[in-house]
Amino acid sequence: MKEQGTARAGVEVKVVEVQHRFGDFWALKGASLVAQDGEFLTLLGPSGSGKTSLLRIIGGLLRPTGGRVFIGERDVTSLPARKRNIGFVFQNYALFPHITVFENVAFPLRLRKLSRQEIVAKVKRVLELVELAGLETRYPSELSGGQQQRVALARAIVFEPTVLLMDEPLGSLDKRLRQQLQIELRRLQRELGITTIYVTHDQEEAFSMSDRIAVMRSGEIVQIDSPAKIYRSPADDFIANFVGDLNRFDGSIVQRNASGGLVRTTDGMSFRIPLHNVSGVAKAVICGVRPEHLRIGRKSQVDNCYRGTLSILNFQGSYYRAEINLETGRRLLAEIHSRTESLKEGDEVWVGWDSQDMMVFE
C-alpha cells in the first residue's frame, strides 16, 4: 500500500493528567499516557472504567474537566474535533443513513474541498483497501454488520489522519467475523503506520491486536505494558483477574527465607511462593495462579500439591477445562493441554503448580 501513496507517518499522542466529571461522578480521575508514533495502544477495562470518555477526549468530542492532550508537539486540549485531523470509528459505526457508501466515505473529502477526480480516486483506493469495491452505490442499511464496520473504517482513514481512534468497533459482530477483522485491522494499521488508540473490554481482542495495553479501572489507568507483560505480571489482582481466569487465594506470609516464602491462606492451605516482589512477614497477600499453570496427575510432581476430585472435565477443542474440588472444599480451575493420562470426571487426582508460576499481590 505504501507504493500507492496512502502511507503516512503517525504521530505521538500524549495525555497528561486528564480528568473528567459528569455531575458528581468522576469518569476520569487523572489519566496519563503516551501512544508512540505508529503504535497500536489499547484501552482495556470494564464498562464504566472511563476508557470511552478518555478516547472521546483525545478525539475532541468531549472536553476534559482538567488535564491536557497533545498530538505531536501540539496542545490540542481546546481544539474542536474537526480541526484535529483524527479518524474516529464509533461503536455503532455512525454511518450516515441518508447517503450511499461512496458519499459516506467521500464526506470528509468534500469538507476538505478536494477536486472531483481526487475524491473519486481516494474513495476508490480506500474501498479497495477495506475490500468493499463495488458497493459504492449501496446505502448503509443494505450492508451487513461487517461491511458497515469496513465503511466506517474507510471513512475514518480516507482523509489520511495522523491518529486513528476506535471505540469497540467490533463489539456488535459475531465471534468469527470479529477474529477475522482483528487480523485485518492490525494488518491495515501496520501498513498505514497510523498511531491507533483502540477501546475494548475484551481482553482477547486487546491481546491479539495491541503493541501495548493500558488497563483502566474506575477512571484511572492502572497499568500500561505489552500484552505479555500484562498477562504474566499484572500489577494487581484486579488486572490479573480481568485479563484472564485466575485461581485466587487470600492469605498471609508466615515464613520467609532466601529461596522463597510460605503463605497460609484463610481457609488453611499453605504453599510456597517466589519472593521477588514481596517484603515483610505476616503481611496480608493475595496470591493467584492461572488455570493453564495447574498440573493434574495421579501423583505429586510439583512444588505445591494437593489432593482433590476431578469434578468437571469440559472438552474445549484444543484443550480441556477442568474443575477440581480440594479436600478443603476449595474449587480450582485448570486447563489441561496435553492428556497424557486418561482422566475422567470423579477421579481422585493430585493438583499442583510450580511456585514460580504463582502471582503475588500485596
Next chain:
Amino acid sequence: MIAHVTAVGGYLGKQTSWLKTRYPWLGNLVFATLLLAPLLLLLGVFFFYPLAGVAVRSFSEPEAGIENYTRLYSSAVFRDIFRATFAIAAYTTLVCLLLAYPYAYRLSTLPNRWASFLLLLSLVPIWTAILARLYAWTVILGRRGILNDYLIQLGLLNEPAELLFTRTAVMIGMVHIMLPYMIVVLYSTMSTIDRTLLAASDSLGATGFQTFRRVFLPLSMPGVYAGCLLVFIVSLGFFVTPAILGGGGDITIAIYVQREVGVLNWGPASAMSMVLLAVTIVLFFLFNKLFGTERLFSGGIRK
C-alpha cells in the same frame, strides 16, 4: 379481552380450516378484521355512510349530472375561492415550519427533562378552547384593540391600522392553532436522529453549520414533509378561524360550503367538499409515493 378475541379468532380459524389450507393468510386476516371491527363499524356508520350521501348529492342536486363540478371548474368565483384557500394554507404551513423548525431543533439538543417541559409548554394552546383564542385575537387586533393602542401610543401610527378582518389576521390565528402540531411532528423526527452521527460529522472535519446542512437537515426532512402535510391539509379545511378573523374578506372552501348549506344548496356544497376531499387524498398519495419509503431513513443499521 385480547385472549377473548384470540379465542374467537381461533374458533373462526378452525371453522374455515379448509380455506386456510388453500389460503394460509386467511386466518390472520380474520383475526385482524376482528381487531379492527369496532373502529371500522364506527367509521362506517358515522363517516363513510354520510360521506357517500355527500358524494351522491354532489351529482344529484339540484338535478342529476355533473353540472356542479363543471360550474366549479369554469367559474371565476370558485377559482378565487380555491386560490384563497390554498394560499392561506400554504402560507400558514410555511410560517409554521419557519417558526417550529428552530424551536424543535433546539428542543432536540436539550436533555430529555428540559425538552419534555418545553414541548409541554408549546402544547398549551391546544388545550385552550379554539373560540377563546380567536376572540382573544379580535381583542388584540381590532381597530381599537390592544396592538393598535400600543402602536399609536408609541407614535408609530397616527390612526388605527386595519389588522382584523384581513388575510394576515386569518393567518396569525391559523399559525397559532397549527404551530404546536408542527412542533410535535418535527420534534418527534428530530429526537430519533442519532447524536453519534453529529459527533461523527464533527470528527470528520465538519463545522456546526456543515453538520446541520449535510447530516441533521436531510435526516429531519421526513418530519418536515409530514409536518407540512399535516398542517397544510388541516389548514385547507379551516372554517372557524377565517370566519371570525377574516370577517368575510376571504372566502375559503369551508366558508363557501357552510354558506351554501345554510341556504340548503346541497349540490354545490357537496361538490366543493368532494373536490377538497379529492385534493387531500391526492396529497396523501403523493406524500407516500415520494417520502413513504422507509429505506433511506431507517437509521442505517440493519437489525
